[in-house]
Amino acid sequence: MWLYEKKLQYPVRVDTTNPTLAAMIIEQFGGADGELSAGLRYLSQRWTMPDKRVVATLNDIGTEELAHWEMIGTLVYRLTKDATIEQIKGTPFEAHYVNHGKSLYPHNAAGSPWTATYFNAKDDPIADLHEDMAAEEKARATYEWLINISDDPGVTDTLRFLRQREINHFQRFGESLMLMQDNNGCRKHY
């Protein structure tokens, strides 16, 4: 089960009203390599993972990803909450606005709605953990591109924190893969 705590994992700060930046950051709210995909991927893979240490890793990283999803939603919300119609018109956020107003909704920066086809659960620890490691690196790369386009120092600070978490998660999944390979008595090095 889950227990909600009324706090964020990191003090999210947004310095400006910036609907254009919000429309790009929504990539990590509902995009292929975003936080929602990450959270549901790891949490879905837990049931059939044979090693208890790796189940714990999937469980806890999956849970952390949901906290990151909340942080991304907070960035988008705070970048748009005070925006006037004039500030929204002509920006990429306008397409989101005509359907959802300022609500959060999981689609990617190009407007495609989130789909479960963004991840898989294969009941195969080696296949699943390789997907998880790739997912962390793809999320890290997305954060690099978002940092490149961010013109809000507060937003950049939060994006840097999230990028670091992907690096940390990649490390933990790499260790999980080694634990699985040791278990199978067929240690391989990649």
Place this chain on the structure above:
Amino acid sequence: MDRVQIDRLMELMEYEFALTETALYLNTHPKDERALRIHNNNSAQYFRLKEAYEMDYGLLTNQGMSGYPWNYVEEPWPWDIDFIRI
């Protein structure tokens, strides 16, 4: 939320994050005694600070005890808090 409250919430968040880090590490290194010691020390401090914070400002989870009226709905939701650069 005044500055003191935000500072105390951020102190709590720092301990919480430290626990997240050591817990993730311990999941794949359950026999690392040094990491376990760090985790246990931070855990004790975290729960002490959390209890004091909730007594002073209101509930962070809906499982705690509240004065009248139910204070869980009073404090701002996290996305509405103005965290300022430290």
